Amino acid sequence: MDVWREFEHxxxxxxxxxxxxxxxxxxxxxxxxxxSDVAREMHITPGSASIxxxxxxxxxxxxxxxxxxxxxxxxxxxxxQSVWSHRQILIAFLKGVLHIDAxxxxxxxxxxxxxISTKTGERLLLFLQFLLSDDPHGKAFxxxxxxxxxxxxxxxxxxxxxxxxxxxxxxxxESA
Amino acid sequence: MDVWREFEHxxxxxxxxxxxxxxxxxxxxxxxxxxSDVAREMHITPGSASIxxxxxxxxxxxxxxxxxxxxxxxxxxxxxQSVWSHRQILIAFLKGVLHIDAxxxxxxxxxxxxxISTKTGERLLLFLQFLLSDDPHGKAFxxxxxxxxxxxxxxxxxxxxxxxxxxxxxxxxESA
DNA sequence: AAGCCATATTTGATAAGCCAAACTTTTTAT
DNA sequence: ATAAAAAGTTTGGCTTATCAAATATGGCTT
Numbered sequence: 001m002d003v004w005r006e007f008e009h010x011x012x013x014x015x016x017x018x019x020x021x022x023x024x025x026x027x028x029x030x031x032x033x034x035x036s037d038v039a040r041e042m043h044i045t046p047g048s049a050s051i052x053x054x055x056x057x058x059x060x061x062x063x064x065x066x067x068x069x070x071x072x073x074x075x076x077x078x079x080x081q082s083v084w085s086h087r088q089i090l091i092a093f094l095k096g097v098l099h100i101d102a103x104x105x106x107x108x109x110x111x112x113x114x115x116i117s118t119k120t121g122e123r124l125l126l127f128l129q130f131l132l133s134d135d136p137h138g139k140a141f142x143x144x145x146x147x148x149x150x151x152x153x154x155x156x157x158x159x160x161x162x163x164x165x166x167x168x169x170x171x172x173x174e175s176a
Numbered sequence: 177m178d179v180w181r182e183f184e185h186x187x188x189x190x191x192x193x194x195x196x197x198x199x200x201x202x203x204x205x206x207x208x209x210x211x212s213d214v215a216r217e218m219h220i221t222p223g224s225a226s227i228x229x230x231x232x233x234x235x236x237x238x239x240x241x242x243x244x245x246x247x248x249x250x251x252x253x254x255x256x257q258s259v260w261s262h263r264q265i266l267i268a269f270l271k272g273v274l275h276i277d278a279x280x281x282x283x284x285x286x287x288x289x290x291x292i293s294t295k296t297g298e299r300l301l302l303f304l305q306f307l308l309s310d311d312p313h314g315k316a317f318x319x320x321x322x323x324x325x326x327x328x329x330x331x332x333x334x335x336x337x338x339x340x341x342x343x344x345x346x347x348x349x350e351s352a
Numbered sequence: 353a354a355g356c357c358a359t360a361t362t363t364g365a366t367a368a369g370c371c372a373a374a375c376t377t378t379t380t381a382t
Numbered sequence: 383a384t385a386a387a388a389a390g391t392t393t394g395g396c397t398t399a400t401c402a403a404a405t406a407t408g409g410c411t412t
Contacts (some may be wrong), residue, residue: 002219003286005196006371010287012198015399036359043178050361055398068360078385098299110179111186111291120284123274130321139319145306182401191369224370226391244378244390259395286376 010013010115012079017114019052020043020061020080023070032115086121087113092128099151186291193290194218195228196237196256198218208248208307262297263289268304273318275327 012020022041026033039049053070057063061076072080085108094105116124131138145151186197197261198217200276202209214224229246232238248256263335266285292300307314321327 003282004190004218006283007190007287013398014180014183034359035361042180044399045401046360047362047402054361094296096302098296100293100296100299104293104295106179106297107182108292111183112288115287115291116284117276117280119280120270120276123276126325127274127321128323131317133324135320135324136386137313137317137320141313142310144313145303148306148309148311150312151304169309189368210389211391221371221390223372226389228369230391263380323401 007115011134012083012114014111014114016048016054016056017055017063017079017083019049020072020076021084023072024077024080024084027070027072035070038070074142082118083114086116089121089124089128093124094129096128097131099146183291186320188259188290189308190287191291192225192232193259195225195232196252197260199229199238199248200253200260203248205247212243224297232315233308243277258294258297260326262292263295265300265304266292267283272304276321 019038019042023033026037026041030037035049035053036046038053039046042049053062054156056076057064060073061079062073063071065071088111090113091105094100094108095102100108131142195214195218198214199209202213202217206213211225211229212222215222216230218225229238232252233240236249237255238249239247241247263285266279266289270281270284271278306317
């Protein structure tokens with residue numbers, strides 16, 4: 001009951017998810033992440049970052065080594081990966097199927113990436129994979145759907161969005 | 177830039193959206209809505225309801241008549257309608273296409289209904305309508321997609337979910 | 353060793369949205 | 383007309399997440 005209050009029981013907040021993803025991304029890109037790196041990257045003050053990172057540490061999502069370099073715990077890594085994964089899948093669906101423009105697709109995806117359930121993320125991935133698979137029903141359906149609704153018609157051999165979506169899905173299913 | 181902070185500029189909060197929808201629903205069902213009716217319906221204290229409703233009034237989403245009965249403004253009605261509409265479309269997609277179970281579909285939909293853009297809502301509706309239209313590509317695609325992923329196969333003539341989704345979409349497009 | 357600079361933390365403020373409990377106003381019933 | 387019940391508001395407290403500004407801490411340079 002009271003479905004509308006389920007949002008209070010989310011695994012992670014919007015803000016928290018972005019801290020974890022930023023730490024993960026910084027470590028990947030430059031090999032390390034400190035409080036101030038995260039603050040700079042996210043455009044928040046070091047004070048805010050310090051407080052939020054302390055709270056994430058207390059929740060077990062990350063640690064600091066003796067030199068104050070941040071490290072995601074297994075749980076932190078899993079969460080960051082899951083949210084990032086959901087974002088990519090959502091963007092692929094919004095852009096590649098619904099033909100939402102890139103900017104809006106990113107905004108919508110970013111708002112809901114941490115809110116959809118694991119099941120929904122999984123199923124959406126399967127759905128997109130099938131749509132772009134060799135099975136002819138997917139492409140036939142998309143073509144007639146776009147045609148019926150006067151959305152841009154994609155030539156699957158040359159369309160940049162389709163290619164991008166396809167690549168994204170390949171990456172996703174490898175790390176999923 | 178800073179897509180991750182776009183959530184601060186949402187038209188309405190999760191909480192606000194549910195207050196407006198509750199007022200709309202109460203007026204529809206019992207002809208009127210007072211502060212205490214809303215509180216009872218949403219399972220929050222009258223004090224909380226009083227404060228939130230004052231704030232919604234200050235934002236122009238609703239008014240009170242001389243007898244303290246609540247009335248949605250045009251803007252309030254539009255917003256409540258839009259969020260409700262998004263919820264129905266999302267549930268239809270999650271249940272009817274991805275085969276997410278009813279309970280999870282409602283939770284997911286409730287969390288994101290107020291966050292997706294108008295464009296995304298519109299396009300998702302078009303997508304579902306086409307999928308369930310007379311065009312044979314939609315059903316052929318769904319059938320082979322479900323088959324490929326060992327999801328329950330629907331017989332479109334007798335499947336309750338499909339019927340439910342179909343009915344919902346008819347209602348949606350009439351009031352959209 | 354002294355001082356400077358980068359980095360990190362703490363403090364006090366704000367905003368949303370909830371609660372409990374106290375208080376006020378209005379309605380209803382005797 | 384008065385008392386009781388219902389409805390509504392106010393107050394003080396809590397949490398999350400931000401900010402600005404003040405305050406540590408730690409390392410490098412001269």
